[in-house]
Amino acid sequence: DIVMTQSPLSLPVTLGQPASISCRSSQSLVHKDGNTYLSWFQQRPGHSPRRLIYKLSNRDSGVPDRFSGGGSGTDFTLKISRVEAEDVGVYYCMQGTLWPYTFGQGTKLEIK
Amino acid sequence: EGQLVESGGGLVQPGGSLRLSCAASGFIFSSYDVHWVRQPVGKGLEWVSAIDSFTDTYYAASVKGRFTISRENAKKSLYLQMNSLRAEDTAVYYCARGTFGALDIWGQGTRVTVSS
Numbered sequence: 001d002i003v004m005t006q007s008p009l010s011l012p013v014t015l016g017q018p019a020s021i022s023c024r025s026s027q028s029l030v031h032k033d034g035n036t037y038l039s040w041f042q043q044r045p046g047h048s049p050r051r052l053i054y055k056l057s058n059r060d061s062g063v064p065d066r067f068s069g070g071g072s073g074t075d076f077t078l079k080i081s082r083v084e085a086e087d088v089g090v091y092y093c094m095q096g097t098l099w100p101y102t103f104g105q106g107t108k109l110e111i112k
Numbered sequence: 113e114g115q116l117v118e119s120g121g122g123l124v125q126p127g128g129s130l131r132l133s134c135a136a137s138g139f140i141f142s143s144y145d146v147h148w149v150r151q152p153v154g155k156g157l158e159w160v161s162a163i164d165s166f167t168d169t170y171y172a173a174s175v176k177g178r179f180t181i182s183r184e185n186a187k188k189s190l191y192l193q194m195n196s197l198r199a200e201d202t203a204v205y206y207c208a209r210g211t212f213g214a215l216d217i218w219g220q221g222t223r224v225t226v227s228s
Contacts, residue, residue, distance in 0.1 A: 035213070051215060
């Protein structure tokens, strides 16, 4: 199985400042069809997860443009350009390139 | 947009069985992969199982041989039959729709507790 490793696991950020979360996979996530099936999810306290980014860098409808996804191969990043109070929660990466799908451990973002 | 609603969670003894259901609405259910993902209280997400539009099935190693995923397109429903339940299966179970190798619609979850 592909192992997804996130860092940091805890991320205190000042309002208005940028934030970055790293996700590394134990093998390349480039699918034989050429796509990279790496996605990012946000889970606010008490809520179901919400997809933010799919296929590496595609933002879901309604997701603010301060969120961006990037990277390649085995190394990926979720960036928030300016953190707002509503961004508090846990962020997960997930690979859908190979079965079984696997999640990272999660990164808890909090406001300093 | 679409919606997913889980049901069937509850308290079950170790070694027991439980069947979860997930009702879909607002999209062409038969055209999509559908998944189960679980989350122990206070912990991270764990992908459990999926069934694609061709009814091929996939499982995490932790549940293979004990859990069975199925779907009934005419009823727009997804199921998870869970047998030989263990304490470590205790979690909130979510169903989710798969698109582009990711999960774009999630239900609200149903809680399963395995305890004597």
